Amino acid sequence: MIDKLNGERSVQGCYYILTGKKSGQAIQDTTLFGFQNWYGALPHLERSSFDSCVQQLKQENKVVSVDASKASYVTIQPAYYADVIQQWKSLDLAQRSGLQSTSLPATQVFTFWRRLQLWMQVCSHHINEHASFQPIVSDLESKMWVKEKWRRTQDKVEGIRRFKGALRDVFEQCTDPLFPSLCVSRLTGYGVAGRTFQQLEQLYDLPEAVLRLFWLQGARECMQHAKSHPDLQPFAKVEEGDGVLKDKHVGLTLSAFETLKYLDQGFDLQAIAYKRGLKVSTIEDHVVEIASKNPSFSVQPFLPSEVLERILNVSQKLKTKKLSVIKTELGSQVTYLQIRLALVKEAIRHVHKPIS
Structure with a gap:
């Protein structure tokens, strides 16, 4: 992001885009610099954590201020630029993080995933005849949506069977094998807890923020494929929400x-x-x-x-x-x-x- 902004916006602009700040500047720069898929991608990112990362980059001389009077306007240190590009290539960051494409906004993807995640939990507990559990999702709208869909599903067993098959179909269509792996790791079911991003950070030896962007792109692809799958279309039909x-x-x-x-x-x-x-x-x-x-x-x-x-x-x-x-x-x-x-x-x- 710092590279694309090229010192023409303050580094805080990256934070506002990632957290989805609803300001004219953030919305404008999201389009202007091609960050549509990253807008609101990290809504819970702490400002202190972000500032700490920027400070570390400065201390390691990986980014430099445009001039002394504008310390928050930074660019990548030329000597470090080759290393940055090599990292992008080795991890396929541009493709895996969705930076090169413009499609479904993060807010829509989050809504889709909350529905999918909670539905999986409901199905898993139903199969194991365990009706009482703590919902993995706290969002009331998603809870009501899943509750209503479950009520309308007359043949529960058949509905669960079709859902599992549909989910398998969608995962098989993903362009990168990392995507279904991350998405499955996040799912919670009877006797199985979804992994946190902190746990995935240790598993993949990648920064949490990078994994969150990878996961978001994976969920985005799943949602895109779900739109054309009859058994998953309702999950992907996000009419409105998140303001x-x-x-x-x-x-x-x-x-x-x-x-x-x-x-x-x-x-x-x-x-x-x-x-x-x-x-x-x-x-x-x-x-x-x-x-x-x-x-x-x-x-x-x-x-x-x-x-x-x-x-x-x-x-x-x-x-x-x-x-x-x-x-x-x-x-x-x-x-x-x-x-x-x-x-x-x-x-x-x-x-x-x-x-x-």
């Missing part, structure tokens, strides 16, 4: 969706801010979020084509995505909103260059 809507405006926060409804009615940004009791800058964040999540959303009312071209020319000429640098170059000709929209639309239009 986002999952209709044609995929991934929007509820607040951004409210702004979109006003935009569809023809209100300008100032009017929307007044009606919603929010700052205009907040509404602008929503516009950038909408543009980043919905490729068909037209930015023409905010960004005329000639302004778009001007911004992209400067960005390419200066080899930067840093808003302040582009704004300094163009001055009053453009607004920050226009720069943000131009960069986001350009990022969506092009396939991000994979790390190699």
Whole structure:
């Protein structure tokens, strides 16, 4: 992530993306730098742990500050870069962590997995005629979903048999043998406790954060395959949850969706801010979020084509995505909103260059 940000965002930006912070900057940079699959991937990552890792990298001289006045803006130390690339290749990190692809958001995958995990636990205890157990999932929505599906399953034994077969089919379709191994290791059943990531860290001799990203990509692949499997489709049908809507405006926060409804009615940004009791800058964040999540959303009312071209020319000429640098170059000709929209639309239009 530090390599892709290239000193143009603070290292804290990585933390906000990984934990899924619902801020305009984090959502914008997720699209701008190609981190769609990592947004919200580590929602419980402690800030102290993250800061400790960054500090260790600095002490080992593996990352360096862009300049003395901006200690939080770092890049990879050139002498260490070759080692980083070798690590990426040896572990196939780009593929296994999902960095090279854009598909299902982490929030959807987590919902799918909670359902699958709890269903497996219910089935396992039913087979062993043990009705009382402590649910592995604490999420109330997932509990209610599984409870209702179990109630509707008339032939329990046949339903369990079909589920086991479907799960086997999905695992066999995974592109990497590590994925089903990690996913199975996390499942809990009668007399069998799923392994924690700390235990997996010792087993695979890999950092916990890396294993979490690998597991997430494995669960993401499983969910993708489950969508086309008749016995697993219900698990993968995630309509809404985790504060986002999952209709044609995929991934929007509820607040951004409210702004979109006003935009569809023809209100300008100032009017929307007044009606919603929010700052205009907040509404602008929503516009950038909408543009980043919905490729068909037209930015023409905010960004005329000639302004778009001007911004992209400067960005390419200066080899930067840093808003302040582009704004300094163009001055009053453009607004920050226009720069943000131009960069986001350009990022969506092009396939991000994979790390190699």
